[in-house]
Amino acid sequence: MKDLDAIAMSSKLLQPELWVDRYSDYLYNYTIVRVNDHDLAQDIISDTFLAGLKSKDNFKGESTERTWLIAILKRKIIDYYRKSNSKKGKAEVRIQFNEDENEGDWLEERVMDQSDKTAQEVMENEELGLAILSCLDSINEKHATIFKMKTMDEIDTETICNEFNITPSNLWVIIHRARTALAECLESNWFKK
Amino acid sequence: MKINLPCTDANTICDKAQYEEASFWEKIKLHLHLFLCRACRKYTSQNQKLTEILNKAQVKTISQAEKLKLKERLQSELNK
Secondary structure, eight states, rough: OOOHHHHHHHHHHHGGGHHHHHHHHHHHHHHHHHOOHHHHHHHHHHHHHHHHHHGGGGOOSSOOHHHHHHHHHHHHHHHHHHHHHHHSOOOOOOOOOOSSGGGOHEEEHOOOOOHHHHHHHHHHHHHHHHHHHHHTTTSOHHHHHHHHHHHHSSOOOHHHHHHOOOHHHHEEEEEEHHHHHHHHHIIIIIIII | OTTTTOOHHHHHHHHHTTTTTHHHHHHHHHHHHHHHOOOHHHHHHHHHHHHHHHHHHOOOOOOOHHHHHHHHHHHHHHOO
16 A cells, blocks of 8 residues: 555656746746736746745645646736735726716727737737647657747757757758647647637 | 659758748749649648747747756755
8 A cells, every 4th residue: 555655646746857948938928928027027937936846745736737836826926916016005996987977978988999909819829829838848858949949939950950969850850740749739729710 | 743852851841931941942842742742732731820820829938048047046946
């Protein structure tokens, strides 16, 4: 019985040494749309990892490591909002009512807010970005890194080849595999749109 | 007849084209191949769609140097 318990425990164990490689891009994309500041987002992610380390005994293995880290991240972001709000003083709420009936009921005021539409787009794109990153989780870590460097960071072929000590044809094979895997993974949710 | 271009090569050119790294001659060869090969046509259209999706998502990454900093901070805490 003891052995079984040990196996159950080990499956619950977290691997903090791999957190940065595995999850930092995912957490970053989640954070940046919420705080909109590169340095701040990194501080929050760093805090999240440290908090995760402190409370790693609380990890019950009921969710994946990433979901668990996201839960911590959410609390960190809320903490940040609270702090920045208390610095500014009370949050200001302004609602525009037409208090005076003589003000009229202008059609222009009822037109859908254009900025709302872009907010929705931003949300959809964020979801899409996170979907892409979680799809990339399922492929070889080195391949995922190379793919991200090439595609998202737009680093040129030669630089990547030198850094990883591979030939351009190696690189294109890796890119091809990553793209095929990604297309397959995204297929069900995003390709139909 | 596949005009001397194996499908794997056609797909590589197609991948390169997604990063605008296919030469003019390569693109001509690719298009001739696509004219004749249905499987590669399918791959090409899927690949172009993937590029559109990737552009739309605007995934941001943390640079390798910054990741190293995060790792160091985490590692120093781990060693405590």
